[in-house]
Amino acid sequence: MTSFDAIVIGGGHNGLVAAATLAKAGRKVLVLEAASEVGGAARTKDFAPGFRVSSIAHVLTRLHPDVVKTLELEKHGLQIARGDFMPSVALSKDGPPLVLHGAYGEVLTGSTPSEQSVWKELRAQLMRYAGILKPFLSRRPPDLAGMSLAETAALGQTALALKKLGKEDMRDFLRVLLMNVADLLDEQLADIRLKGLLAFDATLGSHLGPRSPTSLLGLYYRLAGETGGAAGAQMLPKGGMGAVVAAIRAAGEKAGVTIRTAAPVAKIIVEKGRAVGVALDSGEVLRARTIVSAINPAATMLDLVGPREIDTGFIRKVKNIRMKGDAAKLHLALDRPPQFSGVDAAGHKGRLVIAPSPDHVERAFNPSKYGEFSPEPVMEITLPSLSDPSLAPSGACVLSAVVQYAPYALKEGWDAGKPKFLKAIMAQLESYAPGIGNSVLHAELLTPADIEANYRMPGGHWHHGELQADQMLMSRPVSGWSGYNTPIDGLFLAGAGSHPGGGVSGAPGLNAARRIIAMKG
């Protein structure tokens, strides 16, 4: 039997990044994936005969440059070109849409000249402030209990960056940091379509409305991501999100990573406070010096390790991680491309957002606080087959949309609620793309309950834990244990539940692997 230095649980993109990085550092690594294929929430899947779609994550906004570089992903088939950057289109029922071109609106069209110049300034400011936070993405969070010289120096760099902003800007950065996005937008912008789009992006994937305190952080998180070296840029990967995973996988296998699919882990074996191996559902036992869990942190600690091996205080913290998803994913197989009112051909290849105003987003959020879905949901729509015809039969079209708000714990239960929610979504789509309803060959709606069941994501939350101020940085996944290592020696966390969080970035996986290497694990 081959022996491994490290076993990575979970073949999602972070697990694969961690595995590949460790393998490149000379370790023998085994990845265990429960499903029949790797990729987790970043897969390209068939959902109707001839139709393929990025199953959960569908827009690439933040694949970390260090991941691309470390794993040489471009050598392994990943293609990122400036020409692939897609615009964001704020859809409008009455009148032409507003469009952010290039990397998050380098150029704004569809609004007044004065709004354009205000946006230019606001965009520059948002990028500047997000840039302060950006270096945190690729490091482990500051450890308040004791930092190495290098870590202290890195934190000093951030302080220096703040100082470099100048007195006024630094004050403003600190003033707005924990604001809600709606208030900030109201300070500066006039166009409710632009404000609606930004309010949507700030709250996408979290249980927050634009008027919830700290909602601006979501926008910073979004803009701290970059694609092809351009902050805020977004693209649809050719071949769907599965193609990104395929490149990471190829890099890993080149470095010697062994991957086993359909191998769900039942238990992490702990002896005398140290993780020494895993037991599979099949009963097979595999041992290794280092165990890396790239699945959900709560599932790792509560289910695989089990509370008996962990201190009570830690269990309390883990149980308190908020991770109830509030976003659903819609896949439509259409017999022809839809026509969104007022949108040109280039726009249809972009990211189409239904969020007509911050108030609309807030109103969509309100019912979710009380366990009800939004009667008029907000959504982010892509038509990936328009730029990648391989995803749909000729002449047909794939629609992929993230739809909010869809509370995990729906009061009436998702069995009863799902058809009603789909109806509400379709009504919303129909009003922006008349006739779309008649072109639907097949519809797949994944509620948080479905995402939980199909993707092993507790709460159906794609960040594996709400990405809000209290669950970020040194508080992610829990305070005191944000450095990827855990109270169990030899057990590390490498998934989106760890700093910096979710989205197809690979950053948690990369940071975890670096930490393991630094700790000689």
Added chain:
Amino acid sequence: MNHQPTLKSSKARTAAQSHFRTLRLGTPFQPHIDALAKTQDWYNWAGYRAPHSLWDEELEYFAIRSQAALFDISPMTKYRIEGPDAEAFLDRVTLRDVTKLKPGRVHYTAWCDDEGFVLDDGTLFRLSPTRFRLCSQERHLPWLLDSAIGFNVVIEEETETVAGLALQGPTSFAVLRDAGFAGVEKLKVFDLAEFPHDGGTVTISRTGFTGDLGYELFVPAEKALSLWDRLMTSGELRGIRAIGYTALNRARLEAGLIVANADFTTAEHAIRADRLRMPDEIGLGFMVDLEKGHFNGRRAILGARAKRKLRYVLVGLEIEGNIPAEHAIVYHKKHQEVGLVSAAMWSPMAKRNIAIASLARPYGDTMVEDLWVEIYTMRELQYQKLMKRAKVVARPFIKLDRRTANPPADF
């Protein structure tokens, strides 16, 4: 002018100011205790009205050492912990190896938070293979319930429903035997057994907080008064006396036993970061069992030991002279402050001036020479400052053969 037009009776005055009353619960024994309380010297024990003394604290102490003393321990926090996983649960929560605690036995233990700081100490009674009673100073239900996640176990507070009595002293065995608890002579130290009482049962354990021959008795609250009467009647000719805490506190100090939140600050009560204590820092390091499975704080304790981060040590002191050094500061070479006395007395049994103190390591640990305590003694309205030599000595300060003698002696 602002004087009272009519003088009310003092009772009426008190009644008119009922908002000044401190509401404290009575224990199931309260009617009997109230009847004996000549000194009216009460304190608050976990929300209960408990006596510091009842009639004479000196004589109450000697009742422990020469007769039989009856002390109401009902306010002690008690939890029933029951279920198939009760043993595994307690093994994870507490420091000692619970799998080694056989049914019918009791052990003294302690438990820690994640950081290895002591939350409390207490006694664990194994009533059956699957049923335990945990007794402690502080309340811990939320902690115990959160610790029970993943264990098949029921945890229930039984402080109110179970009454407790400590019967301590050389004649205590004879009192129980004469009260008709057949077979009680078979109990060795830390044994427990159930005996019939008043149509129900009483759990009697050969345990106590005095270092003397003694027993603790637990009954359902509604049988409390009849148990008291039964013991008082049988003990009449053997000098049985009800006592308060002051007397017990002296006996426990002679026995070298520590009291949570008197000799150390429990982790959930400590406000200042340097007041937290690991087991090794309060003399409970012997409980830490690294051979058993995981328990709360294991990682932290192991880390602190490996990195030599234990900062304090709890020691017994023998101090020259006969003036108790209560809360005196301990010095090295008469000038460097190295610790504090948490309990002190002139011990009539040991005929020594004894104390328990917490010192900052290495003092009391590897450096035990040239230690002094500064005692302020009031002599006719003037403090006299005494600098007295202190010697680190082993605890207990007294060792009584009758405590462990089998069969227990009949006095």
